[in-house]
Amino acid sequence: MMRITLLYFARLREQFGTGSEVADLPAEVQTVGELVAWLRARGGNWANELAEGRAYRLAVNQDMTALTTALKDGDEVAIFPPVTGG
Amino acid sequence: MKIQVQTQPFDLSTEVAALYAANPKVGAVATFLGLVRDTNEGDGVATLTLEHYPGMTEKSLAKIVDEAKSRWEMLDCTVIHRVGELKPTEPIVLVAVASGHRQDAFAACAFIMDYLKTQAPFWKKELTPQGERWVEARESDDAAAARWQNKN
Numbered sequence: 001m002m003r004i005t006l007l008y009f010a011r012l013r014e015q016f017g018t019g020s021e022v023a024d025l026p027a028e029v030q031t032v033g034e035l036v037a038w039l040r041a042r043g044g045n046w047a048n049e050l051a052e053g054r055a056y057r058l059a060v061n062q063d064m065t066a067l068t069t070a071l072k073d074g075d076e077v078a079i080f081p082p083v084t085g086g
Numbered sequence: 087m088k089i090q091v092q093t094q095p096f097d098l099s100t101e102v103a104a105l106y107a108a109n110p111k112v113g114a115v116a117t118f119l120g121l122v123r124d125t126n127e128g129d130g131v132a133t134l135t136l137e138h139y140p141g142m143t144e145k146s147l148a149k150i151v152d153e154a155k156s157r158w159e160m161l162d163c164t165v166i167h168r169v170g171e172l173k174p175t176e177p178i179v180l181v182a183v184a185s186g187h188r189q190d191a192f193a194a195c196a197f198i199m200d201y202l203k204t205q206a207p208f209w210k211k212e213l214t215p216q217g218e219r220w221v222e223a224r225e226s227d228d229a230a231a232a233r234w235q236n237k238n
Contacts, residue, residue: 085208
């Protein structure tokens with residue numbers, strides 16, 4: 001079983017009501033895209049914020065990444081809105 | 087190269103002097119100083135609160151600076167970004183690039199800022215008379231970063 005740490009920032013942290021969680025992933029979740037679909041299935045704000053067409057960014061182990069990236073045990077996965085620093 | 091994320095203010099002249107005082111090869115320092123404006127999208131802004139992703143922020147800034155170094159002659163560079171609650175007129179970000187000549191300094195400074203705006207994990211929340219709201223990312227910032235993709 002894969003265990004990962006999930007981090008949420010800014011608007012998503014507020015909407016999800018938490019900044020981080022440790023998740024044990026079911027066997028069918030092997031990529032970042034499958035992880036997002038799994039989170040979306042929680043419904044409510046998860047389904048709303050992660051819906052198709054909504055803008056959000058993903059990072060695995062602190063590097064921006066794509067939905068096709070494969071996950072491995074111990075990964076740190078972050079989901080956040082497009083950045084607005086500077 | 088100095089990359090720092092901090093809540094406390096910084097002093098522009100101290101930071102710039104540190105880039106050239108001990109290095110007589112520096113002929114130019116280009117700086118960008120970003121400040122909190124008191125208006126955004128037509129509304130008054132009383133405070134700006136900056137959140138970031140500790141660890142990834144420093145890592146992504148280092149990557150951006152490395153990319154700039156591979157494109158232009160850079161003798162030294164300082165990037166300081168503040169987080170936490172800031173008021174209008176307060177400095178948010180400093181990018182200062184030291185080079186032998188101005189062209190490299192100007193270009194590298196603009197490149198680092200354009201990439202910071204679209205790649206470094208910072209988020210702004212502003213307090214307006216209507217309440218708090220997250221600042222939305224702008225397409226013009228993506229366009230500003232994209233223009234560097236054709237230049238090498």
